[in-house]
Every structure is written in structure tokens, then in C-alpha cells.
Amino acid sequence: MDRLGTIGKSRSVRPQTAADGVTAILREAIATGTLAPGAALRQDELAREFGVSRMPVRDALRYLEAEGLVAIHPTRGAVVAAMNAADIAELYALRELLEAEALRLSMQKQNPDSLRYAAGVIEQLDRETDVGRWGQLNREFHLALYRDCGNRRLLDLIEAQHTAADRYVRIVLSNLDYRERSQDEHRSMLFACMQGDEKAAVSHLTRHFRDACTALLDYMASRER
Amino acid sequence: MDRLGTIGKSRSVRPQTAADGVTAILREAIATGTLAPGAALRQDELAREFGVSRMPVRDALRYLEAEGLVAIHPTRGAVVAAMNAADIAELYALRELLEAEALRLSMQKQNPDSLRYAAGVIEQLDRETDVGRWGQLNREFHLALYRDCGNRRLLDLIEAQHTAADRYVRIVLSNLDYRERSQDEHRSMLFACMQGDEKAAVSHLTRHFRDACTALLDYMASRER
DNA sequence: TTTGGTATTCTCGTATACGAGTATACAGAT
DNA sequence: ATCTGTATACTCGTATACGAGAATACCAAA
Known part of the structure; x- marks a missing residue:
């Protein structure tokens, strides 16, 4: 050890x-x-x-x-702690709920600085190859979008769920294809945020999570056999 | 001490x-x-x-x-930890988000046992005078409504928020008038649940939290002076 | 009088030591 | 052969002890 x-x-x-x-x-x-x-x-x-x-x-x-x-x-x-499919589903359902709300609240504040920062993180993600740091930057990007939601407790909870999800996320991150798809979704989200299109932003976020969740569940199912 | x-x-x-x-x-x-x-x-x-x-x-x-x-x-x-108005607002906004979701998910399962249990708790609340035990039963009632949501993590989070809110809740619970109003709302929620009226149940829950939150904020504001 | 530095005290973080509870292995009985 | 009871070993929970860092108080100098 x-x-x-x-x-x-x-x-x-x-x-x-x-x-x-x-x-x-x-x-x-x-x-x-x-x-x-x-x-x-x-x-x-x-x-x-x-x-x-x-x-x-x-x-x-x-x-x-x-x-x-x-x-x-x-x-x-x-x-x-154990890892299982049920926990993944619960975790991603929770993240969807929390982060969608944070995103909505944040967008109402219209802070361009946060979006500029998020754009910078996306570019860093393009260059990053290490899985651990990629996850770190991914978290950074998401939190940048929620930063202005005005609810400290909500942000803390979101961070906690990120930490809990990290060990799952790393599984799919080893797949380069997933990372590229993920980045496409990140760009879509950021674009919607810059446009101030709340509905589009939330729907992209939702799709982002659904994608990650199914990718993970598929992997877990294939792993079972 | x-x-x-x-x-x-x-x-x-x-x-x-x-x-x-x-x-x-x-x-x-x-x-x-x-x-x-x-x-x-x-x-x-x-x-x-x-x-x-x-x-x-x-x-x-x-x-x-x-x-x-x-x-x-x-x-x-x-x-x-400090107590302040901002934290109250954050906490109740969070609870509204989490518990509304849990209520929606739970109602889709249509489990009559949970509702029967919740009804029993309401009756116990009518007879309870001790503030501490009233808070305990109140938590019990809420959790009974969410019990079948199928998301363990969500339930844990809700319990955690209850614990965090407890010290605030006790302030308003010393007000008998608040307890009666609260019980009315509990009954409305339970009725809507039994009817399977999701929208009504959630809107009663929302009002329940808004009521509690404003009662608390008013108290905090009067306390400031 | 005020400010800066130093020394002292207080509290926490960490190490070590001991006792209690649990799991396991072995032996005896059914 | 299997099951049960007992003994042993192992791990955790708790107590005590020590060292480090921070806050404070005091003294000296400007």
C-alpha cells in the first residue's frame, strides 16, 4: 500500500x-x-x-x-463506501435538482465576470489530459456558473455532491469520447448563459447530467457481467 | 453551565x-x-x-x-455557528427546493401507509405542548410524506436541513398561534396528498415554508431593534 | 500617549497508553 | 460432521501527556 x-x-x-x-x-x-x-x-x-x-x-x-x-x-x-447503480441514479437526480436551481438563480444576477471566467476554464479543459485535474476544472466550470446564485448553503451542497460524484465521474472521464461530448455540452451551456436564455441553459445542464448518468450506468451494467 | x-x-x-x-x-x-x-x-x-x-x-x-x-x-x-437573516432565507429556499421535489417523487408512488402514519402524527402534534417534542414530531410528519421518494440521498439531505433549521424553528414554535397555523397547513398538505393532487400539495408545502420563513425573518428584524 | 516588540499563558493538535467490546478460532459435545 | 461455547487476539473508544502555535498582556521606546 x-x-x-x-x-x-x-x-x-x-x-x-x-x-x-x-x-x-x-x-x-x-x-x-x-x-x-x-x-x-x-x-x-x-x-x-x-x-x-x-x-x-x-x-x-x-x-x-x-x-x-x-x-x-x-x-x-x-x-x-460502496458504489452501485442506485447511488449513481440518486446522486445525479440530486445534482440535477440542485444545480438547475443554482443556475437559474445565478442567471438572474447577470454577472459577466463569472461567464468570462467559465469560458477560460473551458479552454483549459480542452488542453487538459490528466483525469484528476480535468475533474477539478470541470467542477470549477460548473461552480463558476452558479457562483452568483446568492445561496451559500446551496453552493456548499453542490460542492459536496461533486465530491461524492468524483469517484464515479473518473470512470467515464477515462473515455476521451465522453470528455469531448462533455465539452460540447459545456459550450452549449455557456452560450445559453451568455444569451440569457434560462430555459436553454437549464435544458443543456439537464442533458449534461442525463448523459453522464447513463454513461455511468451503462458502464456499471457492463461491469456486472 | x-x-x-x-x-x-x-x-x-x-x-x-x-x-x-x-x-x-x-x-x-x-x-x-x-x-x-x-x-x-x-x-x-x-x-x-x-x-x-x-x-x-x-x-x-x-x-x-x-x-x-x-x-x-x-x-x-x-x-x-452564527444565526442571521441571510442564513434563514438560504435555508428555507433550500428546504423548499428539496422537499418539494421529494414530495413530488413520493406522491408518484402512492403509498397509503405513509399517509396514514402522517395523519397519526398530525393528531399527536395537536396534543403536544413541549416545543422540543413538537419539533421532533413536525420533522416526523414531513419525512413521512417524503419517505417513498426513492432517493436515500435526498432524504438524508432533507434531514440535515431540518437539523440545521431546528434552532431557528424553535423560536417561532414558542408562538402558539404559529403552531396552529402550521397545523392547518399540515392538514391541507395531507389532504392534497390523499387526493393525489400534486400541484396543490406542493403549493401548500411552499406556502408552509414561506410562512415559517417570514415569521422568522419578522422575529429577527424585531429582535434587531 | 501610543505603538511596537517580547514574553507568558492558554488552547489546540498529536502521540502514547490502557481498557472494553467484537470477531475469530479452536475445542468439546451432540 | 456440525453446532455451540469459550478463550484468544484484534480493533476501536477513551484517557492522559506533551509539544506547538496563537492570543494576550505587559513593558519599553518613540
Whole structure:
């Protein structure tokens, strides 16, 4: 499991506490699948792995539990949360609901700065090849569109769903064809936003999610066999 | 601060861990206002208070942070999360979005058991005088209406928003008039659900939230002066 | 009097240690 | 051979201890 130790090294931002560092590394390991769903997360094992005591590891597990990435059973330990088709459907239905609302609210504010920024992110996405950073930029693009919605809680929830979806998203991102299709939809959304066409923007967003969701469900179904 | 020690005693369910117990007591203390917004939550002080070490207290603070009830600043300690008008508006806008969707999805399933249960809860609410238990039953009623929505994540999110709203709700619940008006709206919602009238049910739900939100904002505004 | 720097104290983050509960393996009985 | 009970080992929850960083108070200098 020495691979785990190297994953977090690439992050440029210095973690404020040891627990934050452990959290970031574990989150990444779960997202990439290095830690498979159902895998047991033993505190002292992880502590030895990271060269810290069990306390920061415990803290990290609590954070990840709150994010829905691990399941903690008192006195029985923690495991990586399961991945299944039902969860995908639920997650994407939720994202559609939350992000459509945020998009509507944001568009009413008509802030051109956010759209300019989003356009810049789209161009970066065109050049990006690394799956992890692509996901990061993808999140950045979406949040830019919602930034002006005026509801902090809504934005936090959207971010949380992104984090939960990340481990699923990476599956389809390895498919280059999906990334290109995704970018087409991004451009359509941005165009509709610049035009101030709320209905078109939301419908593109919806299609964007439906596409991703079916792509994922198809993959999961093929994986079953 | 000895009052804190007695609050949790009324709970019938035995906490599984010390941290769970501390979490429950602190949550209640924050909801009732015993711990005012902005109040510092010092780990060793709380530990002495509850007769435990700082570790369960730390765990509890992490849980409450995830619930949005406390804000933790690394190496600087935790404080009870602030309460303000902007947050109320955000919270209720969110609840409206989430619960309207859950209600729509649930009604499509047409499960009479849930509605029968909800009707029973309404009757219990008529007899309940204690503000804390009234809030509990209120949550129970709402969740009964959404139970069949088929989206576990959505339900969890709704519960989380209820928890976050609890400390606000208790303010208006002390007003008997509000409780009666609220019950009228509950009955209207349930009736619409039984009729299978989705539009009416959602519009009653919306009005229910708008009512509560304005009642709260009015109270906050009067409090400002 | 005000401002800047330093020292002290307080709180948190982390490490280590211990006790309790759970799972597992083995042995005995049916 | 299978099932059950007991003993052992393992993991977690909690307590205590220590070190680091931040806030504050105090003193000196302008």
C-alpha cells in the first residue's frame, strides 16, 4: 500500500493539520479507486502508513464520513463506501435538482465576470489530459456558473455532491469520447448563459447530467457481467 | 453551565459512544439557545463539564461541524455557528427546493401507509405542548410524506436541513398561534396528498415554508431593534 | 500617549497508553 | 460432521501527556 504515500505529494497546497493531509490523501485514494469500495480502513494501519498517530486518522475518517466517502460502524471500524447503480441514479437526480436551481438563480444576477471566467476554464479543459485535474476544472466550470446564485448553503451542497460524484465521474472521464461530448455540452451551456436564455441553459445542464448518468450506468451494467 | 448536564438525560435512547452522547447534548443545547451563537466551545472545559476526556468532545465537535451547527477554526477552536437573516432565507429556499421535489417523487408512488402514519402524527402534534417534542414530531410528519421518494440521498439531505433549521424553528414554535397555523397547513398538505393532487400539495408545502420563513425573518428584524 | 516588540499563558493538535467490546478460532459435545 | 461455547487476539473508544502555535498582556521606546 506504499502507493498511498505518493498520491498526496503532488498537491501544492500545504495541509494545515496532519488530519487535513490524511483526509486529502485518503479522499484522492478513494476517488481513484486505489482504495476499493468495501475496503477496511484500519486506524493503526493507516497511521503507520502515513507516519502519524491514530488521532489524525480518526479525524480524517470523520471528515470522509461526512462527505459520504466512508461508512463508520462504531466499535467495528470504517470501510470505503460502496458504489452501485442506485447511488449513481440518486446522486445525479440530486445534482440535477440542485444545480438547475443554482443556475437559474445565478442567471438572474447577470454577472459577466463569472461567464468570462467559465469560458477560460473551458479552454483549459480542452488542453487538459490528466483525469484528476480535468475533474477539478470541470467542477470549477460548473461552480463558476452558479457562483452568483446568492445561496451559500446551496453552493456548499453542490460542492459536496461533486465530491461524492468524483469517484464515479473518473470512470467515464477515462473515455476521451465522453470528455469531448462533455465539452460540447459545456459550450452549449455557456452560450445559453451568455444569451440569457434560462430555459436553454437549464435544458443543456439537464442533458449534461442525463448523459453522464447513463454513461455511468451503462458502464456499471457492463461491469456486472 | 450545569444545565448542560441535565439536558441529555431525558433522551431515552442510550448513546452508543461517549462522543454520541456529547454530540446529542451539545446539539440540543445549541438548538435551545443554551449555547448562544458565537459562544466559544473549549474542549477541556466541555470535557470537564461532561466528565469525559477531550477526545469524545473533539469527535462531537466534528459531527456538529458537519451538521453546520458549529464552526471549527484549526488551532483556534470552535464556536457555535452564527444565526442571521441571510442564513434563514438560504435555508428555507433550500428546504423548499428539496422537499418539494421529494414530495413530488413520493406522491408518484402512492403509498397509503405513509399517509396514514402522517395523519397519526398530525393528531399527536395537536396534543403536544413541549416545543422540543413538537419539533421532533413536525420533522416526523414531513419525512413521512417524503419517505417513498426513492432517493436515500435526498432524504438524508432533507434531514440535515431540518437539523440545521431546528434552532431557528424553535423560536417561532414558542408562538402558539404559529403552531396552529402550521397545523392547518399540515392538514391541507395531507389532504392534497390523499387526493393525489400534486400541484396543490406542493403549493401548500411552499406556502408552509414561506410562512415559517417570514415569521422568522419578522422575529429577527424585531429582535434587531 | 501610543505603538511596537517580547514574553507568558492558554488552547489546540498529536502521540502514547490502557481498557472494553467484537470477531475469530479452536475445542468439546451432540 | 456440525453446532455451540469459550478463550484468544484484534480493533476501536477513551484517557492522559506533551509539544506547538496563537492570543494576550505587559513593558519599553518613540
